Amino acid sequence: xxxxxxRGESLxxxxxxRPRRRRSATRVHGQLALAITILVVVxxxxxxxxxxxxxxxxxADGALKYLPVGSPGHLLGTDxxxxxxxxxxxxxxxxxxxxxIAAVIASTILGSVLALVAGFSNDNVAGVIMRAVDILxxxxxxxxxxxxxxxxxxxxxxxxxxxxxxATPYVARIVFAExxxxxxxxxxxxxxxxxxxxxxxxxxxxxxxxxxxxxxxASGLVGIMIVFSSSLSALGIGVQPPEPDWGRMISEGAKVxxxxxxxxxxxxxxxxxxxxxxxxxxxxxxRDVLDPHRRRTRS
Amino acid sequence: xxxxxxILKRLVNLVPVLLIVSVLTFAIGHLTQxxxxxxxxxxxxxxxxxxxxxxxxxLDLPLWEQYLRWLxxxxxxxxxxxxxxxxxxxxxxxxxxxxxxxxxGAGVVVCAVFGILIGTLAGTGHGRLIDRASMFIVQVxxxxxxxxxxxxxIWIFALQLQWLPVSGMYSRRGGGFGDLLLHLILPSISAxxxxxxxxxxxxxxxxxxxxxxxxxxxxxxxGLGSVRLYGRHVGRNILPPVVNIIGLEIxxxxxxxxxxxxxxxxxxxGTQVLNAVNGKDYPLIQGGVVLVxxxxxxxxxxxxxxxDILNPRLKRT
Numbered sequence: 001x002x003x004x005x006x007r008g009e010s011l012x013x014x015x016x017x018r019p020r021r022r023r024s025a026t027r028v029h030g031q032l033a034l035a036i037t038i039l040v041v042v043x044x045x046x047x048x049x050x051x052x053x054x055x056x057x058x059x060a061d062g063a064l065k066y067l068p069v070g071s072p073g074h075l076l077g078t079d080x081x082x083x084x085x086x087x088x089x090x091x092x093x094x095x096x097x098x099x100x101i102a103a104v105i106a107s108t109i110l111g112s113v114l115a116l117v118a119g120f121s122n123d124n125v126a127g128v129i130m131r132a133v134d135i136l137x138x139x140x141x142x143x144x145x146x147x148x149x150x151x152x153x154x155x156x157x158x159x160x161x162x163x164x165x166x167a168t169p170y171v172a173r174i175v176f177a178e179x180x181x182x183x184x185x186x187x188x189x190x191x192x193x194x195x196x197x198x199x200x201x202x203x204x205x206x207x208x209x210x211x212x213x214x215x216x217x218a219s220g221l222v223g224i225m226i227v228f229s230s231s232l233s234a235l236g237i238g239v240q241p242p243e244p245d246w247g248r249m250i251s252e253g254a255k256v257x258x259x260x261x262x263x264x265x266x267x268x269x270x271x272x273x274x275x276x277x278x279x280x281x282x283x284x285x286x287r288d289v290l291d292p293h294r295r296r297t298r299s
Numbered sequence: 300x301x302x303x304x305x306i307l308k309r310l311v312n313l314v315p316v317l318l319i320v321s322v323l324t325f326a327i328g329h330l331t332q333x334x335x336x337x338x339x340x341x342x343x344x345x346x347x348x349x350x351x352x353x354x355x356x357x358l359d360l361p362l363w364e365q366y367l368r369w370l371x372x373x374x375x376x377x378x379x380x381x382x383x384x385x386x387x388x389x390x391x392x393x394x395x396x397x398x399x400x401x402x403x404g405a406g407v408v409v410c411a412v413f414g415i416l417i418g419t420l421a422g423t424g425h426g427r428l429i430d431r432a433s434m435f436i437v438q439v440x441x442x443x444x445x446x447x448x449x450x451x452x453i454w455i456f457a458l459q460l461q462w463l464p465v466s467g468m469y470s471r472r473g474g475g476f477g478d479l480l481l482h483l484i485l486p487s488i489s490a491x492x493x494x495x496x497x498x499x500x501x502x503x504x505x506x507x508x509x510x511x512x513x514x515x516x517x518x519x520x521x522g523l524g525s526v527r528l529y530g531r532h533v534g535r536n537i538l539p540p541v542v543n544i545i546g547l548e549i550x551x552x553x554x555x556x557x558x559x560x561x562x563x564x565x566x567x568x569g570t571q572v573l574n575a576v577n578g579k580d581y582p583l584i585q586g587g588v589v590l591v592x593x594x595x596x597x598x599x600x601x602x603x604x605x606x607d608i609l610n611p612r613l614k615r616t
Binding site for chain 2: 135141142143146147149151154223224227234236237247250251254258260262265266268273276277280
């Protein structure tokens with residue numbers, strides 16, 4: 001996703017411009033369908049974890065250490081404490097997905113409100129808001145996360161705060177660019193001349209017209225943030241033990257990797273990858289379906 | 300506007316950013332939960348002694364005075380005393396900072412070389428198999444967790460194949476420059492992963508757009524060879540945006556470096572600051588945050604200047 005900031009420089013949030021591909025309608029829907037299938041399955045199995053998980057994710061058993069993938073009763077094997085990896089993955093997904101989705105929703109709302117207000121205010125207010133957004137960019141994300149960890153103490157709150165802190169400016173910029181395009185459109189003028197107030201114009205008239213790009217961007221963002229939050233938890237400043245979480249599982253697997261067993265670290269990382277890719281495809285697919293104009297002008 | 304005035308203007312623009320960064324960093328110390336002085340001395344000292352220690356750190360003064368004292372300490376006292384290690388913060392951080400710079404520098408090299416290489420391969424082979432394959436790698440790679448990617452690299456190249464060292468910066472027996480290089484390979488590739496792929500995407504798009512341009516078609520039709528065409532004309536036109544992206548991506552790279560330091564036990568500033576977070580040693584955290592934020596701003600400024608110099612068209616406006 002490429003963004004232009006107030007100074008007209010191109011900025012990018014992890015993924016760059018989409019590759020140019022001529023997609024037929026069926027291929028687009030194929031990708032979207034695959035993404036939705038993966039996400040529905042993942043969300044369902046994590047939601048149903050208490051009922052479908054074969055074991056307690058925290059139950060350690062020294063006798064069952066490092067069971068390989070495919071062991072009877074432990075489909076994906078066990079970790080260094082003999083805990084069932086499949087159960088941990090299922091329960092861990094609840095934490096990981098919840099954090100990423102909640103934090104992206106929060107930053108999307110915050111960023112959109114900032115951008116809507118900035119887009120329809122006078123130049124001074126807009127300048128202050130967008131300048132503040134610029135300053136947020138001056139902080140490398142990881143530094144913000146470390147600062148949050150110092151203030152809040154390591155934990156789930158740090159991950160959410162860090163995601164909101166780092167994602168809000170990107171959302172604000174993207175939405176600001178969209179909102180500016182709506183300024184002076186006929187429907188806006190019409191609403192104003194009918195006596196609609198500032199907030200009413202913003203949220204009743206403009207917001208529905210920029211909702212599609214916001215939604216598209218947010219769905220791609222969830223994927224990036226699942227990866228990011230898993231890395232923060234792996235660093236030890238995110239989700240704390242014994243609560244299972246994909247990032248936490250990776251760092252616990254890291255401790256035993258030297259003994260040659262990569263499975264406990266490998267599995268959660270692969271799951272994170274697949275889920276992140278699915279959110280990525282969801283964003284792309286939605287753009288193709290909801291915003292066909294953009295697809296044609298994309299280079 | 301000359302390049303010099305442009306740089307000066309940029310420097311002036313930095314002032315409010317620096318001010319806000321410093322206030323935020325200062326706030327870390329005061330928003331931290333729990334009292335680090337208590338935690339450190341409660342068992343061994345009486346309440347009166349703890350008050351005295353607090354006064355020695357200046358914690359009994361009004362906030363604005365503490366802020367000014369802290370700012371001053373950044374310049375003259377090496378960032379103040381670390382609570383846990385009882386030494387000037389910058390004296391503790393300096394060796395780690397150098398190690399981090401080495402790793403970041405190596406990351407930038409990997410990012411530039413492989414990013415441009417992948418982007419060029421994909422862009423010049425636009426629409427062909429190599430383009431599709433590169434873009435698939437880019438898409439999958441962009442969704443990898445840096446931390447996890449580092450682990451997988453260790454497992455493959457250090458544990459299974461045993462080609463490269465597992466972690467650390469030098470071998471236990473000590474070693475020279477070659478040893479350092481060997482230890483740098485895996486960490487720098489992991490740290491550069493995301494920024495490298497972003498760069499590859501931009502390089503590819505740049506080349507594809509150049510290939511559609513009129514001057515490209517003209518040169519092609521006149522029989523100009525590929526090497527000269529790409530090296531001299533395409534390369535020159537996409538250089539400013541490429542440099543710009545590399546500069547902007549250094550922020551991503553720094554984030555990657557902190558993760559990578561943790562995976563590879565690299566004795567860098569990230570490891571040190573993360574330990575400080577766990578020990579609630581906030582002068583050390585503040586020092587680390589200021590150092591990294593400063594570097595980031597300097598890099599952004601430097602990128603702007605280099606892009607200015609590379610792009611003569613900007614000068615005329």
